Amino acid sequence: MPEAPWNEGEEPLSFLYNSWYCAGWSGDLKTDPIGIKLLDQELVLYRKQDGAVVCLTGICPHRFAPLWRGAVVGDAIRCGYHGLEFGAEGRCIRNPHGSGAIAPGAHIRAYPVVEKSGALWVWMGDPESLDESQIVAFDFVEDRARWSGTTGYLRINANYQLVIDNLLDLTHSAYIHVNTVGVSADDWIGETKMEYNFHTDGRVINSDYIFRNSPPTPLFALFAGKDVGDVHVPMALHPASSLILDLTMTDLGQPKNEGVHMPSAHLLAPETESTCHYFYAISRSEKLGDDKITAAMGEIVRRAFVDEDAPMIQDVQGVMGDRDFFRMQPLILETDKAAVYARRTLAKLIRQERSPTDEGPATAEKERVEANV
Structure with a gap:
Protein backbone atom coordinates (compact mmCIF):
# COMPACT_ATOMS: atom_id res chain seq x y z
CA MET A 1 0.00 0.00 0.00
CA ILE A 135 -13.79 0.45 -14.71
CA VAL A 136 -17.41 0.87 -15.72
CA ALA A 137 -17.94 0.27 -19.45
CA PHE A 138 -20.40 2.07 -21.73
CA ASP A 139 -20.43 2.71 -25.48
CA PHE A 140 -22.69 5.73 -25.94
CA VAL A 141 -19.95 8.39 -25.77
CA GLU A 142 -17.69 6.98 -28.49
CA ASP A 143 -20.02 4.95 -30.73
CA ARG A 144 -21.53 7.71 -32.86
CA ALA A 145 -22.92 5.20 -35.36
CA ARG A 146 -25.50 4.15 -32.75
CA TRP A 147 -25.77 7.19 -30.46
CA SER A 148 -25.87 10.98 -30.57
CA GLY A 149 -25.23 13.08 -27.50
CA THR A 150 -22.97 15.31 -25.52
CA THR A 151 -20.67 15.40 -22.51
CA GLY A 152 -20.27 17.98 -19.77
CA TYR A 153 -18.78 18.87 -16.41
CA LEU A 154 -19.59 20.81 -13.28
CA ARG A 155 -17.95 21.24 -9.91
CA ILE A 156 -20.24 20.95 -6.90
CA ASN A 157 -19.51 22.47 -3.50
CA ALA A 158 -20.70 19.42 -1.60
CA ASN A 159 -19.50 15.99 -0.53
CA TYR A 160 -19.73 13.49 -3.36
CA GLN A 161 -21.94 11.14 -1.32
CA LEU A 162 -24.69 13.77 -1.33
CA VAL A 163 -24.62 13.62 -5.13
CA ILE A 164 -24.83 9.82 -5.00
CA ASP A 165 -27.87 10.19 -2.72
CA ASN A 166 -29.42 12.50 -5.30
CA LEU A 167 -28.85 10.13 -8.20
CA LEU A 168 -30.02 6.97 -6.47
CA ASP A 169 -33.34 8.56 -5.50
CA LEU A 170 -34.74 10.07 -8.68
CA THR A 171 -38.15 10.79 -7.18
CA HIS A 172 -36.82 14.32 -6.67
CA SER A 173 -37.16 14.80 -10.46
CA ALA A 174 -40.92 15.22 -9.97
CA TYR A 175 -40.29 18.27 -7.79
CA ILE A 176 -37.21 20.18 -8.93
CA HIS A 177 -36.86 18.94 -12.54
CA VAL A 178 -40.41 19.36 -13.86
CA ASN A 179 -39.24 21.58 -16.73
CA THR A 180 -36.07 19.66 -17.60
CA VAL A 181 -35.61 15.93 -16.95
CA GLY A 182 -38.77 15.05 -15.00
CA VAL A 183 -42.53 15.50 -15.02
CA SER A 184 -44.92 16.66 -12.31
CA ALA A 185 -45.51 14.68 -9.13
CA ASP A 186 -49.14 14.21 -10.15
CA ASP A 187 -47.91 12.15 -13.12
CA TRP A 188 -45.13 10.21 -11.40
CA ILE A 189 -45.63 9.88 -7.66
CA GLY A 190 -48.08 7.40 -6.18
CA GLU A 191 -48.41 3.68 -5.53
CA THR A 192 -50.29 3.00 -8.77
CA LYS A 193 -47.95 5.10 -10.91
CA MET A 194 -44.44 4.27 -9.69
CA GLU A 195 -42.68 0.92 -9.30
CA TYR A 196 -39.42 0.75 -7.35
CA ASN A 197 -36.86 -2.04 -7.11
CA PHE A 198 -33.62 -1.95 -5.10
CA HIS A 199 -31.21 -4.81 -5.75
CA THR A 200 -27.50 -5.59 -5.98
CA ASP A 201 -25.48 -7.40 -8.62
CA GLY A 202 -22.05 -8.19 -7.24
CA ARG A 203 -20.46 -4.81 -6.51
CA VAL A 204 -23.15 -2.89 -8.40
CA ILE A 205 -25.99 -1.21 -6.47
CA ASN A 206 -29.20 -0.75 -8.46
CA SER A 207 -32.04 1.71 -7.88
CA ASP A 208 -34.67 1.05 -10.53
CA TYR A 209 -37.90 2.96 -11.16
CA ILE A 210 -40.73 2.59 -13.64
CA PHE A 211 -43.19 5.47 -14.04
CA ARG A 212 -46.34 4.13 -15.68
CA ASN A 213 -48.67 5.98 -18.03
CA SER A 214 -46.41 9.03 -18.09
CA PRO A 215 -46.14 11.99 -20.44
CA PRO A 216 -42.66 12.43 -21.92
CA THR A 217 -40.12 14.44 -19.98
CA PRO A 218 -38.96 17.62 -21.75
CA LEU A 219 -35.87 15.66 -22.83
CA PHE A 220 -37.84 12.77 -24.31
CA ALA A 221 -40.23 15.22 -25.96
CA LEU A 222 -37.34 16.34 -28.18
CA PHE A 223 -37.17 13.04 -30.06
CA ALA A 224 -39.26 10.18 -28.58
CA GLY A 225 -42.43 10.87 -30.58
CA LYS A 226 -44.76 9.68 -27.79
CA ASP A 227 -47.55 11.52 -26.02
CA VAL A 228 -47.71 8.93 -23.24
CA GLY A 229 -45.87 5.78 -22.23
CA ASP A 230 -43.92 4.02 -19.52
CA VAL A 231 -40.65 5.63 -18.42
CA HIS A 232 -38.06 3.11 -17.23
CA VAL A 233 -35.40 4.63 -14.98
CA PRO A 234 -32.75 2.08 -13.90
CA MET A 235 -29.76 3.65 -12.12
CA ALA A 236 -26.66 1.57 -11.34
CA LEU A 237 -23.89 2.65 -8.94
CA HIS A 238 -20.46 1.14 -9.55
CA PRO A 239 -18.50 1.88 -6.34
CA ALA A 240 -16.95 4.11 -5.47
CA SER A 241 -18.85 6.77 -7.42
CA SER A 242 -19.63 6.02 -11.08
CA LEU A 243 -23.30 5.78 -12.04
CA ILE A 244 -24.99 4.70 -15.26
CA LEU A 245 -28.64 5.49 -16.07
CA ASP A 246 -30.28 3.59 -18.96
CA LEU A 247 -33.38 5.75 -19.33
CA THR A 248 -36.02 4.39 -21.72
CA MET A 249 -39.52 5.38 -22.79
CA THR A 250 -41.77 2.63 -24.17
CA ASP A 251 -45.34 2.29 -25.30
CA LEU A 252 -47.66 1.39 -22.43
CA GLY A 253 -46.96 -2.04 -21.00
CA GLN A 254 -44.00 -2.78 -23.29
CA PRO A 255 -40.65 -4.14 -22.03
CA LYS A 256 -37.76 -1.78 -21.55
CA ASN A 257 -35.75 -3.04 -24.53
CA GLU A 258 -38.59 -2.06 -26.90
CA GLY A 259 -38.34 1.64 -26.12
CA VAL A 260 -36.51 4.79 -27.13
CA HIS A 261 -33.22 4.87 -25.22
CA MET A 262 -31.48 7.83 -23.58
CA PRO A 263 -28.50 6.47 -21.62
CA SER A 264 -26.36 8.70 -19.43
CA ALA A 265 -23.20 8.48 -17.33
CA HIS A 266 -22.73 10.32 -14.04
CA LEU A 267 -19.08 10.02 -13.04
CA LEU A 268 -18.33 11.57 -9.67
CA ALA A 269 -14.84 12.19 -8.32
CA PRO A 270 -14.22 13.58 -4.82
CA GLU A 271 -12.07 16.70 -4.87
CA THR A 272 -12.07 17.37 -1.11
CA GLU A 273 -14.32 16.42 1.79
CA SER A 274 -16.74 19.16 0.77
CA THR A 275 -16.32 19.47 -3.02
CA CYS A 276 -16.52 17.09 -5.95
CA HIS A 277 -16.28 16.82 -9.72
CA TYR A 278 -19.27 15.73 -11.78
CA PHE A 279 -18.53 14.49 -15.31
CA TYR A 280 -21.68 13.63 -17.22
CA ALA A 281 -22.63 12.29 -20.65
CA ILE A 282 -26.04 11.80 -22.23
CA SER A 283 -26.98 10.24 -25.57
CA ARG A 284 -30.07 9.15 -27.52
CA SER A 285 -30.95 6.31 -29.88
CA GLU A 286 -33.17 8.31 -32.27
CA LYS A 287 -32.69 11.14 -34.82
CA LEU A 288 -28.93 10.76 -34.65
CA GLY A 289 -28.03 13.36 -37.24
CA ASP A 290 -30.00 16.27 -35.77
CA ASP A 291 -27.50 18.69 -34.21
CA LYS A 292 -30.28 20.98 -32.99
CA ILE A 293 -31.70 18.17 -30.85
CA THR A 294 -28.23 17.44 -29.48
CA ALA A 295 -27.75 21.11 -28.58
CA ALA A 296 -31.19 21.25 -26.95
CA MET A 297 -30.44 18.09 -24.95
CA GLY A 298 -27.20 19.61 -23.73
CA GLU A 299 -28.91 22.80 -22.61
CA ILE A 300 -31.73 20.99 -20.79
CA VAL A 301 -29.26 18.74 -18.97
CA ARG A 302 -27.07 21.75 -18.10
CA ARG A 303 -30.07 23.51 -16.57
CA ALA A 304 -31.09 20.39 -14.64
CA PHE A 305 -27.65 19.82 -13.15
CA VAL A 306 -26.25 23.33 -12.83
CA ASP A 307 -29.40 25.37 -12.06
CA GLU A 308 -31.50 22.78 -10.20
CA ASP A 309 -29.50 19.88 -8.71
CA ALA A 310 -26.31 21.69 -7.71
CA PRO A 311 -27.96 24.54 -5.71
CA MET A 312 -30.12 22.08 -3.77
CA ILE A 313 -27.23 19.71 -3.00
CA GLN A 314 -25.00 22.59 -1.99
CA ASP A 315 -27.70 23.93 0.31
CA VAL A 316 -27.98 20.49 1.90
CA GLN A 317 -24.23 20.53 2.47
CA GLY A 318 -24.54 23.96 4.02
CA VAL A 319 -27.19 22.74 6.45
CA MET A 320 -25.22 19.61 7.36
CA GLY A 321 -21.85 21.34 7.72
CA ASP A 322 -19.36 18.86 9.18
CA ARG A 323 -22.02 16.71 10.83
CA ASP A 324 -22.21 13.01 9.99
CA PHE A 325 -25.19 11.98 7.85
CA PHE A 326 -26.41 9.11 10.02
CA ARG A 327 -25.76 10.90 13.30
CA MET A 328 -28.25 13.52 12.14
CA GLN A 329 -30.83 10.69 12.21
CA PRO A 330 -32.32 11.22 8.73
CA LEU A 331 -35.88 10.14 8.04
CA ILE A 332 -35.64 7.08 5.79
CA LEU A 333 -38.25 6.49 3.06
CA GLU A 334 -38.87 3.29 1.10
CA THR A 335 -37.16 4.77 -1.96
CA ASP A 336 -34.01 5.50 0.09
CA LYS A 337 -32.98 1.84 0.21
CA ALA A 338 -30.29 2.11 -2.45
CA ALA A 339 -28.81 5.36 -1.14
CA VAL A 340 -28.63 4.07 2.44
CA TYR A 341 -27.10 0.79 1.31
CA ALA A 342 -24.59 2.69 -0.85
CA ARG A 343 -23.46 4.84 2.07
CA ARG A 344 -23.02 1.84 4.36
CA THR A 345 -21.26 -0.17 1.66
CA LEU A 346 -18.84 2.65 0.92
CA ALA A 347 -18.10 3.10 4.63
CA LYS A 348 -17.33 -0.62 4.91
CA LEU A 349 -15.07 -0.53 1.86
CA ILE A 350 -13.14 2.42 3.31
CA ARG A 351 -12.76 0.68 6.67
CA GLN A 352 -11.66 -2.51 4.97
CA GLU A 353 -9.09 -0.60 2.92
CA ARG A 354 -7.58 0.87 6.09
CA SER A 355 -7.85 -2.39 8.05
CA PRO A 356 -7.94 -5.35 5.63
CA THR A 357 -9.20 -7.67 8.37
CA ASP A 358 -12.41 -5.63 8.70
CA GLU A 359 -15.48 -7.19 7.09
CA GLY A 360 -16.51 -6.00 3.66
CA PRO A 361 -20.03 -5.36 2.34
CA ALA A 362 -22.20 -8.35 3.23
CA THR A 363 -25.60 -9.69 2.41
CA ALA A 364 -26.54 -9.23 6.06
CA GLU A 365 -26.02 -5.50 5.69
CA LYS A 366 -28.38 -5.40 2.73
CA GLU A 367 -30.97 -7.26 4.78
CA ARG A 368 -30.61 -4.75 7.61
CA VAL A 369 -31.12 -1.87 5.20
CA GLU A 370 -34.26 -3.43 3.80
CA ALA A 371 -35.58 -4.11 7.28
CA ASN A 372 -35.04 -0.52 8.39
CA VAL A 373 -36.91 1.25 5.57
Whole structure:
Protein backbone atom coordinates (compact mmCIF):
# COMPACT_ATOMS: atom_id res chain seq x y z
CA MET A 1 0.00 0.00 0.00
CA PRO A 2 1.42 3.44 -0.86
CA GLU A 3 2.21 5.93 1.86
CA ALA A 4 -1.02 7.20 3.38
CA PRO A 5 -1.90 10.70 2.13
CA TRP A 6 -2.74 11.86 5.64
CA ASN A 7 -0.47 12.75 8.55
CA GLU A 8 0.22 10.05 11.09
CA GLY A 9 -2.01 10.47 14.11
CA GLU A 10 -4.71 12.30 12.16
CA GLU A 11 -8.02 10.81 11.04
CA PRO A 12 -7.70 10.04 7.30
CA LEU A 13 -10.12 11.57 4.84
CA SER A 14 -13.20 9.50 4.01
CA PHE A 15 -12.20 8.50 0.49
CA LEU A 16 -11.88 5.08 -1.07
CA TYR A 17 -8.44 5.03 -2.70
CA ASN A 18 -8.70 1.61 -4.31
CA SER A 19 -11.13 2.73 -6.98
CA TRP A 20 -11.06 4.18 -10.48
CA TYR A 21 -12.10 7.83 -10.70
CA CYS A 22 -12.93 9.83 -13.79
CA ALA A 23 -10.51 12.73 -14.23
CA GLY A 24 -12.02 14.10 -17.43
CA TRP A 25 -13.30 13.26 -20.89
CA SER A 26 -10.74 11.93 -23.38
CA GLY A 27 -11.74 14.47 -26.00
CA ASP A 28 -10.93 17.36 -23.66
CA LEU A 29 -7.27 16.35 -23.23
CA LYS A 30 -5.48 17.56 -26.34
CA THR A 31 -2.02 19.17 -26.52
CA ASP A 32 -2.04 21.21 -23.32
CA PRO A 33 -1.83 19.63 -19.84
CA ILE A 34 -4.83 19.80 -17.56
CA GLY A 35 -4.89 19.93 -13.77
CA ILE A 36 -7.38 18.42 -11.37
CA LYS A 37 -7.56 17.76 -7.63
CA LEU A 38 -8.75 14.26 -6.72
CA LEU A 39 -9.00 12.85 -3.20
CA ASP A 40 -7.37 16.06 -1.93
CA GLN A 41 -4.32 15.50 -4.17
CA GLU A 42 -3.24 17.80 -7.01
CA LEU A 43 -2.75 15.97 -10.32
CA VAL A 44 -1.67 16.87 -13.84
CA LEU A 45 -2.57 14.92 -16.98
CA TYR A 46 -1.05 15.22 -20.43
CA ARG A 47 -0.47 13.21 -23.61
CA LYS A 48 2.85 11.85 -24.79
CA GLN A 49 3.89 12.06 -28.42
CA ASP A 50 2.20 8.74 -29.18
CA GLY A 51 -1.06 9.95 -27.63
CA ALA A 52 -0.79 7.89 -24.44
CA VAL A 53 -1.99 9.66 -21.30
CA VAL A 54 0.26 10.42 -18.32
CA CYS A 55 -0.93 11.30 -14.83
CA LEU A 56 1.51 12.74 -12.29
CA THR A 57 1.43 14.60 -9.00
CA GLY A 58 0.44 18.08 -10.12
CA ILE A 59 2.83 20.13 -8.00
CA CYS A 60 6.48 20.83 -8.80
CA PRO A 61 8.58 19.86 -5.73
CA HIS A 62 10.84 22.90 -6.20
CA ARG A 63 8.53 25.83 -5.42
CA PHE A 64 5.19 24.01 -5.52
CA ALA A 65 3.99 25.53 -8.78
CA PRO A 66 1.01 23.79 -10.44
CA LEU A 67 2.40 21.76 -13.32
CA TRP A 68 -0.68 22.28 -15.48
CA ARG A 69 0.64 25.82 -15.98
CA GLY A 70 3.68 24.33 -17.70
CA ALA A 71 4.15 22.78 -21.13
CA VAL A 72 4.52 19.32 -22.62
CA VAL A 73 8.02 18.79 -24.05
CA GLY A 74 8.30 15.53 -25.93
CA ASP A 75 7.10 12.90 -23.45
CA ALA A 76 7.86 15.09 -20.41
CA ILE A 77 6.22 18.06 -18.73
CA ARG A 78 8.13 21.26 -18.05
CA CYS A 79 7.30 23.37 -15.00
CA GLY A 80 6.17 26.82 -16.08
CA TYR A 81 7.88 28.49 -13.11
CA HIS A 82 11.58 27.48 -13.30
CA GLY A 83 11.74 25.00 -16.15
CA LEU A 84 12.39 21.69 -14.38
CA GLU A 85 11.23 18.78 -16.54
CA PHE A 86 9.64 15.55 -15.34
CA GLY A 87 9.31 12.38 -17.37
CA ALA A 88 6.28 10.16 -17.65
CA GLU A 89 7.48 8.07 -14.69
CA GLY A 90 7.67 11.18 -12.49
CA ARG A 91 11.47 11.46 -12.35
CA CYS A 92 13.09 14.85 -12.94
CA ILE A 93 15.03 14.51 -16.18
CA ARG A 94 16.27 18.09 -16.67
CA ASN A 95 17.40 20.92 -14.41
CA PRO A 96 18.28 23.96 -16.56
CA HIS A 97 20.02 25.77 -13.67
CA GLY A 98 23.60 25.79 -12.42
CA SER A 99 25.48 22.60 -13.24
CA GLY A 100 22.24 20.87 -14.10
CA ALA A 101 22.62 18.40 -11.26
CA ILE A 102 19.43 16.54 -10.40
CA ALA A 103 18.86 15.78 -6.72
CA PRO A 104 18.04 12.13 -5.92
CA GLY A 105 14.71 13.19 -4.42
CA ALA A 106 13.65 15.17 -7.46
CA HIS A 107 10.72 13.05 -8.45
CA ILE A 108 6.96 13.06 -8.22
CA ARG A 109 4.44 10.22 -8.15
CA ALA A 110 3.07 8.71 -11.34
CA TYR A 111 -0.48 7.34 -11.19
CA PRO A 112 -1.98 4.61 -13.37
CA VAL A 113 -4.35 6.12 -15.92
CA VAL A 114 -6.57 4.38 -18.48
CA GLU A 115 -8.71 5.65 -21.35
CA LYS A 116 -11.99 3.78 -21.57
CA SER A 117 -15.54 4.62 -22.69
CA GLY A 118 -14.39 8.07 -23.77
CA ALA A 119 -13.18 8.99 -20.27
CA LEU A 120 -9.85 9.29 -18.42
CA TRP A 121 -9.68 7.00 -15.36
CA VAL A 122 -7.10 7.43 -12.59
CA TRP A 123 -6.16 4.90 -9.88
CA MET A 124 -4.82 6.52 -6.69
CA GLY A 125 -4.72 3.47 -4.43
CA ASP A 126 -2.56 0.42 -3.91
CA PRO A 127 -0.91 -0.57 -7.23
CA GLU A 128 -1.11 -4.20 -6.14
CA SER A 129 -4.92 -3.94 -6.01
CA LEU A 130 -5.34 -2.34 -9.44
CA ASP A 131 -7.98 -4.06 -11.58
CA GLU A 132 -8.94 -2.46 -14.91
CA SER A 133 -12.00 -4.69 -15.18
CA GLN A 134 -13.60 -2.59 -12.41
CA ILE A 135 -13.79 0.45 -14.71
CA VAL A 136 -17.41 0.87 -15.72
CA ALA A 137 -17.94 0.27 -19.45
CA PHE A 138 -20.40 2.07 -21.73
CA ASP A 139 -20.43 2.71 -25.48
CA PHE A 140 -22.69 5.73 -25.94
CA VAL A 141 -19.95 8.39 -25.77
CA GLU A 142 -17.69 6.98 -28.49
CA ASP A 143 -20.02 4.95 -30.73
CA ARG A 144 -21.53 7.71 -32.86
CA ALA A 145 -22.92 5.20 -35.36
CA ARG A 146 -25.50 4.15 -32.75
CA TRP A 147 -25.77 7.19 -30.46
CA SER A 148 -25.87 10.98 -30.57
CA GLY A 149 -25.23 13.08 -27.50
CA THR A 150 -22.97 15.31 -25.52
CA THR A 151 -20.67 15.40 -22.51
CA GLY A 152 -20.27 17.98 -19.77
CA TYR A 153 -18.78 18.87 -16.41
CA LEU A 154 -19.59 20.81 -13.28
CA ARG A 155 -17.95 21.24 -9.91
CA ILE A 156 -20.24 20.95 -6.90
CA ASN A 157 -19.51 22.47 -3.50
CA ALA A 158 -20.70 19.42 -1.60
CA ASN A 159 -19.50 15.99 -0.53
CA TYR A 160 -19.73 13.49 -3.36
CA GLN A 161 -21.94 11.14 -1.32
CA LEU A 162 -24.69 13.77 -1.33
CA VAL A 163 -24.62 13.62 -5.13
CA ILE A 164 -24.83 9.82 -5.00
CA ASP A 165 -27.87 10.19 -2.72
CA ASN A 166 -29.42 12.50 -5.30
CA LEU A 167 -28.85 10.13 -8.20
CA LEU A 168 -30.02 6.97 -6.47
CA ASP A 169 -33.34 8.56 -5.50
CA LEU A 170 -34.74 10.07 -8.68
CA THR A 171 -38.15 10.79 -7.18
CA HIS A 172 -36.82 14.32 -6.67
CA SER A 173 -37.16 14.80 -10.46
CA ALA A 174 -40.92 15.22 -9.97
CA TYR A 175 -40.29 18.27 -7.79
CA ILE A 176 -37.21 20.18 -8.93
CA HIS A 177 -36.86 18.94 -12.54
CA VAL A 178 -40.41 19.36 -13.86
CA ASN A 179 -39.24 21.58 -16.73
CA THR A 180 -36.07 19.66 -17.60
CA VAL A 181 -35.61 15.93 -16.95
CA GLY A 182 -38.77 15.05 -15.00
CA VAL A 183 -42.53 15.50 -15.02
CA SER A 184 -44.92 16.66 -12.31
CA ALA A 185 -45.51 14.68 -9.13
CA ASP A 186 -49.14 14.21 -10.15
CA ASP A 187 -47.91 12.15 -13.12
CA TRP A 188 -45.13 10.21 -11.40
CA ILE A 189 -45.63 9.88 -7.66
CA GLY A 190 -48.08 7.40 -6.18
CA GLU A 191 -48.41 3.68 -5.53
CA THR A 192 -50.29 3.00 -8.77
CA LYS A 193 -47.95 5.10 -10.91
CA MET A 194 -44.44 4.27 -9.69
CA GLU A 195 -42.68 0.92 -9.30
CA TYR A 196 -39.42 0.75 -7.35
CA ASN A 197 -36.86 -2.04 -7.11
CA PHE A 198 -33.62 -1.95 -5.10
CA HIS A 199 -31.21 -4.81 -5.75
CA THR A 200 -27.50 -5.59 -5.98
CA ASP A 201 -25.48 -7.40 -8.62
CA GLY A 202 -22.05 -8.19 -7.24
CA ARG A 203 -20.46 -4.81 -6.51
CA VAL A 204 -23.15 -2.89 -8.40
CA ILE A 205 -25.99 -1.21 -6.47
CA ASN A 206 -29.20 -0.75 -8.46
CA SER A 207 -32.04 1.71 -7.88
CA ASP A 208 -34.67 1.05 -10.53
CA TYR A 209 -37.90 2.96 -11.16
CA ILE A 210 -40.73 2.59 -13.64
CA PHE A 211 -43.19 5.47 -14.04
CA ARG A 212 -46.34 4.13 -15.68
CA ASN A 213 -48.67 5.98 -18.03
CA SER A 214 -46.41 9.03 -18.09
CA PRO A 215 -46.14 11.99 -20.44
CA PRO A 216 -42.66 12.43 -21.92
CA THR A 217 -40.12 14.44 -19.98
CA PRO A 218 -38.96 17.62 -21.75
CA LEU A 219 -35.87 15.66 -22.83
CA PHE A 220 -37.84 12.77 -24.31
CA ALA A 221 -40.23 15.22 -25.96
CA LEU A 222 -37.34 16.34 -28.18
CA PHE A 223 -37.17 13.04 -30.06
CA ALA A 224 -39.26 10.18 -28.58
CA GLY A 225 -42.43 10.87 -30.58
CA LYS A 226 -44.76 9.68 -27.79
CA ASP A 227 -47.55 11.52 -26.02
CA VAL A 228 -47.71 8.93 -23.24
CA GLY A 229 -45.87 5.78 -22.23
CA ASP A 230 -43.92 4.02 -19.52
CA VAL A 231 -40.65 5.63 -18.42
CA HIS A 232 -38.06 3.11 -17.23
CA VAL A 233 -35.40 4.63 -14.98
CA PRO A 234 -32.75 2.08 -13.90
CA MET A 235 -29.76 3.65 -12.12
CA ALA A 236 -26.66 1.57 -11.34
CA LEU A 237 -23.89 2.65 -8.94
CA HIS A 238 -20.46 1.14 -9.55
CA PRO A 239 -18.50 1.88 -6.34
CA ALA A 240 -16.95 4.11 -5.47
CA SER A 241 -18.85 6.77 -7.42
CA SER A 242 -19.63 6.02 -11.08
CA LEU A 243 -23.30 5.78 -12.04
CA ILE A 244 -24.99 4.70 -15.26
CA LEU A 245 -28.64 5.49 -16.07
CA ASP A 246 -30.28 3.59 -18.96
CA LEU A 247 -33.38 5.75 -19.33
CA THR A 248 -36.02 4.39 -21.72
CA MET A 249 -39.52 5.38 -22.79
CA THR A 250 -41.77 2.63 -24.17
CA ASP A 251 -45.34 2.29 -25.30
CA LEU A 252 -47.66 1.39 -22.43
CA GLY A 253 -46.96 -2.04 -21.00
CA GLN A 254 -44.00 -2.78 -23.29
CA PRO A 255 -40.65 -4.14 -22.03
CA LYS A 256 -37.76 -1.78 -21.55
CA ASN A 257 -35.75 -3.04 -24.53
CA GLU A 258 -38.59 -2.06 -26.90
CA GLY A 259 -38.34 1.64 -26.12
CA VAL A 260 -36.51 4.79 -27.13
CA HIS A 261 -33.22 4.87 -25.22
CA MET A 262 -31.48 7.83 -23.58
CA PRO A 263 -28.50 6.47 -21.62
CA SER A 264 -26.36 8.70 -19.43
CA ALA A 265 -23.20 8.48 -17.33
CA HIS A 266 -22.73 10.32 -14.04
CA LEU A 267 -19.08 10.02 -13.04
CA LEU A 268 -18.33 11.57 -9.67
CA ALA A 269 -14.84 12.19 -8.32
CA PRO A 270 -14.22 13.58 -4.82
CA GLU A 271 -12.07 16.70 -4.87
CA THR A 272 -12.07 17.37 -1.11
CA GLU A 273 -14.32 16.42 1.79
CA SER A 274 -16.74 19.16 0.77
CA THR A 275 -16.32 19.47 -3.02
CA CYS A 276 -16.52 17.09 -5.95
CA HIS A 277 -16.28 16.82 -9.72
CA TYR A 278 -19.27 15.73 -11.78
CA PHE A 279 -18.53 14.49 -15.31
CA TYR A 280 -21.68 13.63 -17.22
CA ALA A 281 -22.63 12.29 -20.65
CA ILE A 282 -26.04 11.80 -22.23
CA SER A 283 -26.98 10.24 -25.57
CA ARG A 284 -30.07 9.15 -27.52
CA SER A 285 -30.95 6.31 -29.88
CA GLU A 286 -33.17 8.31 -32.27
CA LYS A 287 -32.69 11.14 -34.82
CA LEU A 288 -28.93 10.76 -34.65
CA GLY A 289 -28.03 13.36 -37.24
CA ASP A 290 -30.00 16.27 -35.77
CA ASP A 291 -27.50 18.69 -34.21
CA LYS A 292 -30.28 20.98 -32.99
CA ILE A 293 -31.70 18.17 -30.85
CA THR A 294 -28.23 17.44 -29.48
CA ALA A 295 -27.75 21.11 -28.58
CA ALA A 296 -31.19 21.25 -26.95
CA MET A 297 -30.44 18.09 -24.95
CA GLY A 298 -27.20 19.61 -23.73
CA GLU A 299 -28.91 22.80 -22.61
CA ILE A 300 -31.73 20.99 -20.79
CA VAL A 301 -29.26 18.74 -18.97
CA ARG A 302 -27.07 21.75 -18.10
CA ARG A 303 -30.07 23.51 -16.57
CA ALA A 304 -31.09 20.39 -14.64
CA PHE A 305 -27.65 19.82 -13.15
CA VAL A 306 -26.25 23.33 -12.83
CA ASP A 307 -29.40 25.37 -12.06
CA GLU A 308 -31.50 22.78 -10.20
CA ASP A 309 -29.50 19.88 -8.71
CA ALA A 310 -26.31 21.69 -7.71
CA PRO A 311 -27.96 24.54 -5.71
CA MET A 312 -30.12 22.08 -3.77
CA ILE A 313 -27.23 19.71 -3.00
CA GLN A 314 -25.00 22.59 -1.99
CA ASP A 315 -27.70 23.93 0.31
CA VAL A 316 -27.98 20.49 1.90
CA GLN A 317 -24.23 20.53 2.47
CA GLY A 318 -24.54 23.96 4.02
CA VAL A 319 -27.19 22.74 6.45
CA MET A 320 -25.22 19.61 7.36
CA GLY A 321 -21.85 21.34 7.72
CA ASP A 322 -19.36 18.86 9.18
CA ARG A 323 -22.02 16.71 10.83
CA ASP A 324 -22.21 13.01 9.99
CA PHE A 325 -25.19 11.98 7.85
CA PHE A 326 -26.41 9.11 10.02
CA ARG A 327 -25.76 10.90 13.30
CA MET A 328 -28.25 13.52 12.14
CA GLN A 329 -30.83 10.69 12.21
CA PRO A 330 -32.32 11.22 8.73
CA LEU A 331 -35.88 10.14 8.04
CA ILE A 332 -35.64 7.08 5.79
CA LEU A 333 -38.25 6.49 3.06
CA GLU A 334 -38.87 3.29 1.10
CA THR A 335 -37.16 4.77 -1.96
CA ASP A 336 -34.01 5.50 0.09
CA LYS A 337 -32.98 1.84 0.21
CA ALA A 338 -30.29 2.11 -2.45
CA ALA A 339 -28.81 5.36 -1.14
CA VAL A 340 -28.63 4.07 2.44
CA TYR A 341 -27.10 0.79 1.31
CA ALA A 342 -24.59 2.69 -0.85
CA ARG A 343 -23.46 4.84 2.07
CA ARG A 344 -23.02 1.84 4.36
CA THR A 345 -21.26 -0.17 1.66
CA LEU A 346 -18.84 2.65 0.92
CA ALA A 347 -18.10 3.10 4.63
CA LYS A 348 -17.33 -0.62 4.91
CA LEU A 349 -15.07 -0.53 1.86
CA ILE A 350 -13.14 2.42 3.31
CA ARG A 351 -12.76 0.68 6.67
CA GLN A 352 -11.66 -2.51 4.97
CA GLU A 353 -9.09 -0.60 2.92
CA ARG A 354 -7.58 0.87 6.09
CA SER A 355 -7.85 -2.39 8.05
CA PRO A 356 -7.94 -5.35 5.63
CA THR A 357 -9.20 -7.67 8.37
CA ASP A 358 -12.41 -5.63 8.70
CA GLU A 359 -15.48 -7.19 7.09
CA GLY A 360 -16.51 -6.00 3.66
CA PRO A 361 -20.03 -5.36 2.34
CA ALA A 362 -22.20 -8.35 3.23
CA THR A 363 -25.60 -9.69 2.41
CA ALA A 364 -26.54 -9.23 6.06
CA GLU A 365 -26.02 -5.50 5.69
CA LYS A 366 -28.38 -5.40 2.73
CA GLU A 367 -30.97 -7.26 4.78
CA ARG A 368 -30.61 -4.75 7.61
CA VAL A 369 -31.12 -1.87 5.20
CA GLU A 370 -34.26 -3.43 3.80
CA ALA A 371 -35.58 -4.11 7.28
CA ASN A 372 -35.04 -0.52 8.39
CA VAL A 373 -36.91 1.25 5.57
